[in-house]
Amino acid sequence: MKELLELFLAFARIGGLTFGGGYSMLPMLQREVVEKKGWATEAELMDYFAVGQCLPGVIAVNTAVFIGNKVKGLAGAVAASLGVISPSIIIILAIASLIQNFSDLPIVQYAFSGIRVGVCVLIFTSVLKLFKKAIIDKFTLILFSAVLILSVFTDISPVLFVVIAAFLGIIASLLKGGLKK
Amino acid sequence: MIYLNLFWEFLKVGLFTVGGGLASLPFLYDISDKTGWFSHAQLADMIAVSESTPGPIGINMATYVGFSTAGIFGSIAATIGFIIPSIIIVSIVSKFLKKFNENKFVKGAFYGLRAVSVALICSALFSVVKISLIDIPLFEQTGVFFDLINIPGIILAVICFFVLKKYNPHPIVILGASAAAGIIFGFLGIM
Numbered sequence: 240m241k242e243l244l245e246l247f248l249a250f251a252r253i254g255g256l257t258f259g260g261g262y263s264m265l266p267m268l269q270r271e272v273v274e275k276k277g278w279a280t281e282a283e284l285m286d287y288f289a290v291g292q293c294l295p296g297v298i299a300v301n302t303a304v305f306i307g308n309k310v311k312g313l314a315g316a317v318a319a320s321l322g323v324i325s326p327s328i329i330i331i332l333a334i335a336s337l338i339q340n341f342s343d344l345p346i347v348q349y350a351f352s353g354i355r356v357g358v359c360v361l362i363f364t365s366v367l368k369l370f371k372k373a374i375i376d377k378f379t380l381i382l383f384s385a386v387l388i389l390s391v392f393t394d395i396s397p398v399l400f401v402v403i404a405a406f407l408g409i410i411a412s413l414l415k416g417g418l419k420k
Numbered sequence: 421m422i423y424l425n426l427f428w429e430f431l432k433v434g435l436f437t438v439g440g441g442l443a444s445l446p447f448l449y450d451i452s453d454k455t456g457w458f459s460h461a462q463l464a465d466m467i468a469v470s471e472s473t474p475g476p477i478g479i480n481m482a483t484y485v486g487f488s489t490a491g492i493f494g495s496i497a498a499t500i501g502f503i504i505p506s507i508i509i510v511s512i513v514s515k516f517l518k519k520f521n522e523n524k525f526v527k528g529a530f531y532g533l534r535a536v537s538v539a540l541i542c543s544a545l546f547s548v549v550k551i552s553l554i555d556i557p558l559f560e561q562t563g564v565f566f567d568l569i570n571i572p573g574i575i576l577a578v579i580c581f582f583v584l585k586k587y588n589p590h591p592i593v594i595l596g597a598s599a600a601a602g603i604i605f606g607f608l609g610i611m
Contacts, residue, residue, distance in 0.1 A: 255474050256592050262544040264476070266591045286517075286530050289537040294513060295435050296506030297444075299476035304510035309518075316511050320503050324483075327475030328499060331483040332492060334469060342468040346603055351472050352611055353602015355552035356573050357595045360580040362545045366538060373534035382532060386539035391546050398438055400536050408532020409525050416524070 242311050243318040249276060250303050250322030255330070258354050261291075261298030266361035268302065269368065278310050281372055293398045299323055378411045422490045423497040429455070430482050430501035437478065444478050448485065457489040478502065553577060572611040576601050 249271045257264040265288070272278045279287070284302075291301035300320050307319030334341050341347060374380050386400050429451050437444040445467070452458055458466070466488070470480035479499060486498025520526045550556065552573055559568035580594050605611035 254476065254479075256595065257476060258474055258595065261476055262541055263548075265541065270591060282534065285534045285537045288541070289530075289533040290513060290517070291510070292537075292540070293438065294506070294509050295438055296503065296510070297437065297476045297478035299479070300503050300506045301510050304507050305514050308511055308514040313507075313511055316507055316514075320507055323476070324479050324499055324503060327473075327479040328483050328495060330473050330475065331469070331480055332487060332495060334473060335484055335487050342465075342472045345606065347472060349603045349606025349611070350599040351602065352552065352573075352606060353576065353598040353600065354595055355548060356576045356602070357580055357598030359545065359548050359552055360577050360584065360598075361591050361594060362541065362548065364581070364584050366542055366545060369534075369538045369541065373538045379531070379535040382535040383539045383542075386536050387542050390540060390543040397540050400540065401533060404532040404536035405529035406532070408530065409528035412524065412528030412531050 243314055245276070246307055246310060246315050246318040247322040250307075250319045251325050253303075254299065254323040255326030257299065258351075258358055261302070262362060263358050264299055264302075265365045269365055272306055278306055281369065283309075285369055285373060289401055289404075293401045378407075382407065423493055425455070426486050426490060426494050427497040427501035430486070430498040431504055433482070434502040435505040444481060448481060451485075458485060462488065570611065572605050576605075 253264055253267045253271055256267055265284075268284060269281065273281055273284060287302050287305040288298065291298050291305065294301055300323055303319040303323040304316040307315035307317070309315075311318070338344075370383075374383050382404060386404065389395055390397065390400065433444050433447040433451070436447060448463060449460065452460060452463055463485075466481060466484040467477075470477045470484060473480055479502065482498045482502040483495045486495035490497070517526065553570050554568055555570055556568070559565075561567075576598060580598060583589065584594060602611065
């Protein structure tokens with residue numbers, strides 16, 4: 240029970256402090272889930288992000304379900320996902336019923352022009368940490384560069400990248416295993 | 421029964437949205453056309469609010485649409501409906517992963533997946549940089565190089581980066597401080 244409550248609260252913090260899409264929650268996840276609670280390693284977090292991308296639903300909830308499941312099974316998954324959505328419900332309800340034209344207010348726009356800068360820096364430092372763990376040889380470096388270039392300059396769906404990368408990963412690791420023998 | 425309808429419609433959105441909250445937009449337009457619960461213009465406002473409040477955008481959208489259609493219980497019905505497919509599908513996949521964790525095919529797949537995961541995060545970073553640190557439309561208009569870069573933004577970013585490296589504060593400290601800096605810069609008219 241205590242663990243379920245901890246999952247709920249940790250993910251409520253993550254949900255309430257995430258601005259923008261699922262990727263901006265990465266720095267918060269690293270801090271809360273990996274560094275503070277030790278519920279998952281950084282490598283596992285990357286796996287969940289990659290797989291969560293290709294499954295239905297939003298990345299934030301999918302990652303919450305993965306980690307909840309790992310810590311406490313289905314009950315943990317439910318606790319974590321309820322945690323991640325509850326700040327949204329409270330904040331949106333407050334804004335929708337109290338403030339008209341919330342996003343047109345100058346103070347909100349100014350705050351967000353600052354927050355976006357903060358989000359850039361946070362994601363950048365997360366990328367630095369993850370890069371060292373994921374890009375470990377020539378194969379992963381080539382894969383990383385190719386996908387980065389394609390996803391910045393084309394509209395190809397991330398799902399396709401993930402599926403192809405999984406396939407290439409299997410082939411490359413089998414070949415490597417074969418070469419060693 | 422409006423609550424049940426909301427629950428069911430958003431369950432379908434949750435099931436067919438793959439890859440982030442904004443991917444749910446086409447489905448929301450579809451709901452608007454089909455049910456008349458909200459207009460396209462209202463939807464545009466809801467997107468703006470969902471993007472400028474904390475929380476994943478997809479969840480914020482479900483909450484907002486549910487609320488404007490049928491009040492508090494509507495918002496809860498829509499949001500729960502939206503996340504149920506995730507809970508079921510991801511739980512099944514997660515069992516599978518646990519079981520085949522040591523399998524060489526699964527290991528090989530993740531060897532490739534991790535690299536792609538980082539690349540996709542990097543590309544998300546570029547899209548945030550594009551709307552926060554550089555100003556392409558202004559640059560195209562004036563052609564002046566200094567109009568391309570948001571200088572106060574870059575200074576703020578560099579300060580945030582060094583504070584993070586040196587003191588490793590909780591991310592919310594960085595977000596709070598950069599929101600305050602944005603408000604101050606905004607009212608001074610420099611950002």
